[in-house]
Amino acid sequence: MVCEEELLIEKVCSLYEQISSLESLKPCKNVDMLFTKLVLTCIPPSPIDVTKLNKTVQDIRSHLIKLCGEAEGHLESHYSTILGSYDKPLNHLNIFPYYSNYLKLGHLEFTILSQHCTHVPTKVAFVGSGPLPLTSIVLASNHLPSTTFHNYDMDPLANSNAMRLVSSDPDLSKRMFFHTNDILEVSNALKEYEVVYLAALVGMDKEGKNRIIDHLGKHMNPGALLMLRSAHGARAFLYPVVEPCDFRGFEVLSVFHPSDEVINSVVIARKLYHSLEQGLVGSMILPNKCSEIQAFNPLNHGNMIEELAVEEQLL
Ligand SMILES: C[S@@+](CC[C@H](N)C(=O)[O-])C[C@H]1O[C@@H](n2cnc3c(N)ncnc32)[C@H](O)[C@@H]1O
Numbered sequence: 001m002v003c004e005e006e007l008l009i010e011k012v013c014s015l016y017e018q019i020s021s022l023e024s025l026k027p028c029k030n031v032d033m034l035f036t037k038l039v040l041t042c043i044p045p046s047p048i049d050v051t052k053l054n055k056t057v058q059d060i061r062s063h064l065i066k067l068c069g070e071a072e073g074h075l076e077s078h079y080s081t082i083l084g085s086y087d088k089p090l091n092h093l094n095i096f097p098y099y100s101n102y103l104k105l106g107h108l109e110f111t112i113l114s115q116h117c118t119h120v121p122t123k124v125a126f127v128g129s130g131p132l133p134l135t136s137i138v139l140a141s142n143h144l145p146s147t148t149f150h151n152y153d154m155d156p157l158a159n160s161n162a163m164r165l166v167s168s169d170p171d172l173s174k175r176m177f178f179h180t181n182d183i184l185e186v187s188n189a190l191k192e193y194e195v196v197y198l199a200a201l202v203g204m205d206k207e208g209k210n211r212i213i214d215h216l217g218k219h220m221n222p223g224a225l226l227m228l229r230s231a232h233g234a235r236a237f238l239y240p241v242v243e244p245c246d247f248r249g250f251e252v253l254s255v256f257h258p259s260d261e262v263i264n265s266v267v268i269a270r271k272l273y274h275s276l277e278q279g280l281v282g283s284m285i286l287p288n289k290c291s292e293i294q295a296f297n298p299l300n301h302g303n304m305i306e307e308l309a310v311e312e313q314l315l
Pocket residue numbers: 072073076127128129130131152153154155158181182183184199200201202203229
């Protein structure tokens with residue numbers, strides 16, 4: 001009897017064959033239909049562990065993540081261009097098909113952040129903000145009204161499209177800044193941020209993601225928070241997965257796996273106060289927590305949060 005996991009893998013591989021045969025991943029009826037089918041296939045909670053897939057399926061997953069990232073980039077550029085043609089782009093964000101997902105993801109990430117923040121952050125960095133920096137916009141508009149947001153993207157066109165969206169807004173035009181840099185070339189500036197968000201699509205495989213996490217671990221201020229997007233279950237066919245052990249130089253505070261239409265898992269970690277040379281090797285998971293990852297859901301029924309370090313909620 002073919003089990004549920006094998007059926008899911010078969011369906012993902014079939015969709016991969018169709019997607020990888022497309023001439024272009026720019027938004028159109030066929031591209032939208034295939035990616036919608038892929039997301040609907042991967043969203044339901046699944047016990048699948050992508051690290052245990054055979055080599056062929058592992059290779060398909062690696063390429064599929066890159067194809068999803070390329071398609072997401074085209075989709076965001078497409079809608080950023082349309083929004084940029086409005087007088088007040090921020091009044092029309094709901095034309096973006098995944099806008100409600102970003103509202104939910106932004107609220108989720110803010111809720112998790114507020115459980116570990118000792119004060120309202122004054123400066124936040126978002127790495128990989130893209131042409132449609134919805135996370136920064138949602139946070140700045142709905143959750144952190146006095147915080148400035150520094151958006152980093154290596155693509156100058158993404159930044160010029162993004163700037164056009166906020167330039168007409170009297171508030172956000174003064175609180176949103178855009179820097180065209182590969183984050184691996186940014187060092188001292190990273191010390192200025194109390195919170196650094198890392199986009200899901202920055203670092204498209206484990207090696208690339210770990211290189212960036214190591215770089216942030218080297219240059220972020222001790223005590224600063226890193227908010228990172230990962231994936232769980234079958235959603236790991238869409239995005240790279242980051243494990244607590246990948247966070248060298250950080251104390252992993254919690255990992256949250258949504259079970260609703262918010263696709264990304266959220267990981268929050270704090271930059272260690274001691275350098276690695278002082279004997280703290282790898283990511284520090286508080287000993288009283290690492291063996292008994294608690295699964296409780298203070299935010300919403302059906303999700304899972306692995307609370308690795310419980311701290312007083314002061315924000
Ligand atoms: C298309 S956006 C998608 C952002 C998406 N909302 C997310 O959460 O991942 C991803 C952006 O990351 C940027 N990017 C990728 N690697 C980067 C790096 N090393 N430094 C700065 N930006 C990077 C790309 O240029 C792209 O615009």
